Amino acid sequence: MTTAVPPDHATLLERLTLDAKVALLTGATTFTLAAEPAIGLGEIRLSDGPTGVRGLKFTGGRIVALLPNATLLASSWDEGSLEETGRLLAEEALAQRIHVVLGPTVNLHRTPLGGRLFEAYSEDPLLTGRLAAAYVRGLQQLGVAATLKHLVANESETDRNTVDSVVDEATLRELYLLPFEIAVADADAWSVMAAYNDVNGRAATEHDRINNGIVKGEWGFRGLIMSDWFATRTAGPAANGGLDLVMPGPGGPWGDALVAAVRAGEVDEAVIDDHLGRLLLLAERVGALGRPRDYPAELPAPDSAVRREQLTRLAARGMTVLSNDHAVLPLDPAASVALIGRHAVETIDMGGGSAQVNPPYQVSVAEGLTARLGDRVTVVDGVEVRTRPVPARGGFLTDPVTGEPGIRVVLLDADGAELEQRHAANATTMVGLDDDFTGAVATVVLRGRITRPGPVELGVLGVGDWRIRAGDAGSTVELRTSGRGFGEEILTPPLHTGRYEVGEGELLEATVTLLTGDQFAGAGLFGLIGHPASRETVDVIDEAVRAAATADVAVVVVGLTEEQETEAVDKSTLHLPGAQDALIEAVAGAARRTVVVVNAATPVIMPWLSRVDAVLWAGLPGQEGGHAVAAALLGDVEPAGRLVTSFPAADGTSPAWSVTPVDGKLVYAEGRFIGYRGHFAGRAPAAPAFWLGHGLGYGAWEYADARLIPGDAPAVSVTVTNTGERDSREVVQLYFQPADHDEPVRLVGWQGVDVPAGGSTRLTVAADARMWRRWDTAAGSWGSVGAGGELLLARGLGDIRATVALG
Missing domain, CATH: 3.40.50.1700 (Glycoside hydrolase family 3 C-terminal domain)
Incomplete structure (x- = not known):
């Protein structure tokens, strides 16, 4: 395993007691890491970030740029665009003095039912890995750390905190680990996030074979592995299993328990030093160790x-x-x-x-x-288009104090004393997760003035006991979570709505008394719902x-x-x-x-x-x-x-479909034949409506004179002609169909080119050598897929334009 404690950092570690070291390995707050003046370590600030750098607040924080989602950015098939995206996000981070962006998401589109696929790039590991590497380069060029997530086999959300993803070794290596490997090898990503799920019976946060053996060992990863938020379950097993940082804080399973594990001999103190060495390397890279970094004085505003x-x-x-x-x-x-x-x-x-x-x-x-x-x-x-109403938007409710679109929120403690007032532009507010005031919230009062008279639907969302009044009408309701999902209080809080007849300017007021006694007691998302009644x-x-x-x-x-x-x-x-x-x-x-x-x-x-x-x-x-x-x-x-x-033609017609674990296990039974690979091999009930790589643009294309350029990773040259009436961009895709049909077809390279109307260009599409590897499970090492096979030049596998035989 690659060590992360260079000599200059080792001298810093010598200044710290075991308790002080361990204290630094759990977040100080929800999105920050603690400073340690004794070694010149400053606070490190993290932010969610796949489509915008939100900052330290889960809701109601700073106004920031909202980017296109990951699948839309990835559909450019353009590493330059992804690198530009990374630089843009880095500038957004620097404007807030954020050191670490929690992205990109490099899990694959295993089944189209996955709820979080919008954050991830593709069903293909090479496309995902190379685009993610470009994103990482753009971000880290400006001194902001990227975080590859979620390691690993985290392709669906059902029972995500308890599910055991069962994946054979070849599939794990060739598909699901590959995007992480590419982004580490090609862009030196500075951090990785371990997932909530188990992998083959072992929690991702304590998976020694993956975290230590593969990522830190085989790949030589020098960066830091952090947990997903609230994912860590143990002290000693997680510390020994390669996890470097527990998030969030200040609580968590490490602290005194990890100190005790070291003193009991369960965890060697050298393991703690390695974890902290990786944290110090991250701090040095982002300018939080030693002399504080300089931040740009002027950066483009989100609405510039x-x-x-x-x-x-x-x-x-x-x-x-x-x-x-x-x-x-x-x-x-x-x-x-x-x-x-x-x-x-x-x-x-x-x-x-x-x-x-x-x-x-x-x-x-x-x-x-x-x-x-x-x-x-x-x-x-x-x-x-919805079955679940959403918080009021579009100025339906206005703050009765400022008149701005949104609502007024008043936070009270158990004695009824006011802790804080805030304006919530999106009609929701987070309580208890990222508060920056002393005292505990016991009651939340939310008010909004109704701007549209007539029949309307009004309501509330959030866990607690509610009193609601709209004009002359009032009601009470108790809202509780279903108990079926982790963090419902924050991500999918329960709600209640009713139909009202109101006049313009009337006040919607709701008061919620918070609950106590569970993990998220006194914490959650709360808001007001309001919109015209349905027609x-x-x-x-x-x-x-x-x-x-x-x-x-x-x-x-x-x-x-x-x-x-x-x-x-x-x-x-x-x-x-x-x-x-x-x-x-x-x-x-x-x-x-x-x-x-x-x-x-x-x-x-x-x-x-x-x-x-x-x-x-x-x-x-x-x-x-x-x-x-x-x-x-x-x-x-x-x-x-x-x-x-790939877009399926009907429900249930993808090579992988179900996201529901059976007896706690989600078996990746399709193996390496996900998406277009499975469709091409006939391992799905029907062909897709549209293949990966499909897209017409506004040009029309002819391919001619495709020629093989031999090598360890071969290439193909081809002439493309835009026969359309408009200038256009073509994406020439190169697929490899091995001679052994037990091996799936796979994307091995692509090249984008802009061609004027009526013009031609000759280009070369190079293959990535990593796509000729095959994991030999018996040998426990990489081998080759073997000689022979064909290279396919295509506009997606539903539109193959040329076939070139390999010797």
Whole structure:
């Protein structure tokens, strides 16, 4: 195992007692590590960060930039874009003096039901690893640490704190560990996060064979392995198993228990020194050891012109044209457009859970397209898309003190004394997890002034005993967690709503008395719910049909919400929620031309695909989402994305499907044949609707004269010609089909190229040598897949353009 204690750090360790060393190996707070002046160690600040650097507050913190989600960024298949993303996030971190960003997520899209796939890049390990390495390079170039997560076999959320992921050694090595290995080897990632789950019967936080044997040993990883939050279960086994840092703090299973384990001989003090040496190396790298680092005086604000341009371009370039009959896209800017759908007016720009941030604004598709086309756009709301109401948004509630959109929150202690007042712009507030005042909260009072009269739905969310009053109406309710998931109080708190008839300006006030006695006693997410009452589906669809019939083109925006794409909860189906399919069918029957925009990060089933003219997959596009969708639809920025995961044709037709453990175990029975690999080998009930790598862009392509360039990792040269009428970007993909058909086909390389309309270019696609490895379980070492086989040049495996034989 690689040691992380250089001589200069060893002298620092000599100044500390065992108790002082161990104290540094658990977080000081939820998102900070303790300083130790005796050795010149400053506070280290961490932040969640896959799509924005939220800061030290889980909710209600600093306003920060909201980026496109990981699958949308990855759909560019462009390492340069991911490196730019890393630099952008580093600047956002430096503006807050954050040292460590908790990302990227490099788990694979094993099954499309995974609720947290929106944070991860792809179903392919090479694509994931190389894009993650680029992200890490961009982040760490500016002295901010990246954190690869979640190590390992953490591809779904059901029972995520107790599930045992059962994975054979070859599959673990060749697929699920490979993205971590690539990001360590190619970008020297400075930290890794151990997952909640078990792997083959051993907790990830105490998995000696993976953490010490493979990561720190075989890979020579010099960085630090931290736990996911509240994931660590033991003292001695976790310390001996390679975990360097327990998060969060100040409590946890280490502290006195780990000191006792050392004194009892269960843990050698040299193990503690190695853990602390790795922490000191991290501190040195991020400027928290010795002389404090200098921070840039001026960085782009989250709502600056620089950020607007970056975030619009990054989002639009990753959007993917799935179909485009009659060249309806890009839209004619002179055409009249009926823009239809709940996702058009309430565009979903980020997933749920720890990836959420507090952006300066979120641009809807309705706002973005109207800004470009003006009164040529008619906007029509769509059918309901949620079963679970969300906190009030869009100015439905305003703070009765400031008049700003949002609510007023008052925190009281057990004696009724006020601890703090705060404005909550998103109508929610976190209590007890990241408070920075003395005293314990016993009661929370939330108030919002209602801005829209009429029949409305109002309610509350959060664990506790509630008293609710809206105008003259009042009620009481007891809200408790279901007990089915870890951290429900924070990620999916219980809620209650009711229908009210209110006048404009009336006050919604709710008081909750917090509970005591469990792990999250007095902690959780609390908020007010408010929105206009729902309309009948038939009336909504009728209005949409009338609008579509009078426009040159209907653009229907549909998708998922944070109910389906969120931390802590997996999906049960890939079908669009609510009556969205029926809405599309009805509009397609009435409109001259129909374009569907899918506002979702992961695959959805499209039973209406043959009846619409074009489909644009838009992901979760971040704060500039509406502007980015408009730019892609109108061709201001080419939506040159290629899918990063295969889209199944129906539920249950992927090589891996179920996310539900059986007797506590989730068996990765498909082995190395996930996603496109399994489909290509015929190991799935049906071919995918769209393969990994599919995407049309706005060009048309011919491939010619493909030639093999031999070598240990061969390459292929090919001439590509853009036969379309617009300049376009092509992504030439190289797959290897081994001669041994027990070996899966695999992506081994790709090359992006911009070609003007009518132009040609010759390019070379190099293969990654790591994709010729095969883990020999009997020998316990890497071998080769053997000679022979074929290289496939393709636009996804559903569109193979050339085949080159290997000797």
